[in-house]
Amino acid sequence: KVENKIDVKYGPLTPAHRTDEAMERFRNYGLGQFIHWGLYAIPGNEWEGVSARKGAAASEWIRTWSGPTAPKDWKNTYDNLYKQFNPTGFDAKKWAKQAKEMGAKYLIFTTKHHDGFALWPSKYTDYTVKKSPYKKDIVKQVVDAYTAEGIDVFLYFSILEWNNSNYMGKAPSTPEEKAKFNKFLEYTRNQLLELLQNYPQIKGFWFDGTWDQSWIQAYDFTYKLEKELREKHPGLIIGSRFRNDEFGKRHFDSNGEMLGDYEQGWERKMPKEFEWLEGRDWDCVMTIPPNGWGYMKDWSGIYTKTSEDLIDMLMNCVSMNGNFVLNFGPDGNGLMHPGEDKLAKEIGDWIKINGEAVYGVRHAGLAPSKLGYFTKKADNLYLTVFNRPVNNIVRIAVPKNAAEVPVEAVLLQDGQSLDLKRSDIGLDLDRNTYYDVVLPGTFRADQAFVVKMKLGKPK
Ligand code: FHN
Missing domain, CATH: 2.60.40.1180 (Golgi alpha-mannosidase II)
Structure with missing residues (x-):
């Protein structure tokens, strides 16, 4: 709670509690599926046979690893992985069917992660699936297949890009840097408008990688961009990670007002008490391994959550008006990890019996029970x-x-x-x-x- 309110020009663009149909639908999802898929699925958390699963950064960050498990000369290794990207086993309909059977009501799909590789044939970069041996538009197949199953689609989009010479982490200061970063901003805008145009069925964006000073300082641009995206796509849902106010406050502005339609800070964690949320909408995104969103070949030696753990988390979330979004990381061939297949089946079997307590429900207003x-x-x-x-x-x-x-x-x-x-x-x-x-x-x-x-x- 902020006591003394100040004048904030770049505050929220939407009301704290939207009451339109799209948002009501969001509130009723209960369970979602997250999919992290990209070039990092090829190494699958191992570089040249050396696994870095213990104590290492998440598998989708493999490009940035240092030490013995680092890709040697990533420019010639990681950044060329796209030449091997040919997931002949990928079948979007199979994924969508599995998600439906599991009980997911919405999907968040990585169109582009921090490495910058686009899973759709973007006109604005060459670093896309079109240049891979696979060639075909993956985002389209996923959006179509999930939509056909009645599952709403949200597109994950990383702002920061490791493989883009116009991107920089620090705020641009020289005229050259400013010109470069402006190009990056324009490129980001183009890609987002392109996604809305290509896949008009989508319900929202799930933004990530918005923590660098370069993006934080671009608050005037990001404010206008959010406005434009919302105007182009009425009902569009955007979480609190997209932008900050002019004082650099992310998720919530300097007056404590949420920046976006729901609170997007619950990554691999959830509120301990319902009261913490102060009535806000929210989602919790969760990995099966402790951390690691992209494919991890080898699950041995780490704790991977059981379906009991995950159902417990799901019910904890929905009891506090949140959506629980479980992450899957398919392999380089487009197949889910066998452990994920097993969990999806177990969760689905449970939900088929007990789904009435999961979907369209609200916080009961009773003190938490130990049971x-x-x-x-x-x-x-x-x-x-x-x-x-x-x-x-x-x-x-x-x-x-x-x-x-x-x-x-x-x-x-x-x-x-x-x-x-x-x-x-x-x-x-x-x-x-x-x-x-x-x-x-x-x-x-x-x-x-x-x-x-x-x-x-x-x-
Ligand atoms: O750095 C990413 C990470 O790889 C993953 O995509 C998660 C998903 O919520 N988000 C980031 C960190 O917040």
Whole structure:
């Protein structure tokens, strides 16, 4: 919270809580898929057989690695990988089908990562898929296939580019540098307009690589560009990473106002408490390995998240009005890692049974439960239980004098009705009323399960 407001010229361009259809749709996604795919998929976290998975930067950063695992002379190695890019196994329809089966409602796809290699045949650079042996437009295939499956597409776009001589990290100071960087800015604008024109079905951009001083100082340009993109594409959704105000404040301006339609800072982490979010929309993007967004050939020796971990994170997010976006890093041939295939299937199987508690839900307004996560939709309250109580009593605290309380309960997975009664156990009966949902004594669960409750007037 900023106490003394100042005059900010380059603040938000959209209201803090957009109420249009596109944003309402965003709020109902629940689960998304992220895909990081590019030239880094070819080495797959190993350079000449040496893996840098321990303690190394993420696999998609391999071009910048130093030490024994660094590409020798990256100019002749990494920057020539495009000559080998020929993913004959790539089938966008197969990816989209898998995403649909997993339950993803939107996709964020890397059109261009920090290396600058464009997966669409951009008119504004030669460093694109068109110059690779594969030649064909990958972004188009992905956008078409996912859209056909009813999955909304957002395009990931890295502003910073390692392989662009007009790009610089520091703010340009000499006239030559300024001229160079202006060319880069114009190039960025052209590419973004090109993407909107080529793929009009997209719902938004997911920007990244916007932390350098050169971009931060270009606030006048970025403000106008955001305006232009929104005008060209009504309903377009842009997160808080795109730009900053004239004082260099990113994500939130100097008055604490969010710059964009949702908070985009939750990368591999999520808020501990719902209150931290102060009502803002947000997404959480998550890797399966600890870090590493691009393909990692070898998952041994590192902790890779299980479907239980990921479903827990998903429910944690949606219980706080966020979307959970799980990252996949296909290999250089366009195939998902077998571990990703397995997780997608397990998540999908779980969601097919319990999806009602995931999609279109909102924060329930109840104090967090040790048993799991609450979500709410109309007069339905869901508790996704990760910690089954040994006495099989799912006890729920409802603030005293609440207008609505649980009046009926069923087990979502099979619809069986569960006993529900008020209990007078609790150390704070002056503040809460407790409701006990009684699971059958023999009930056991080897995965998270959902107790669905109807809310009604207290009797
Ligand atoms: O540097 C990137 C990283 O490689 C990856 O793309 C993630 C995805 O959120 N974003 C960046 C760092 O914030």
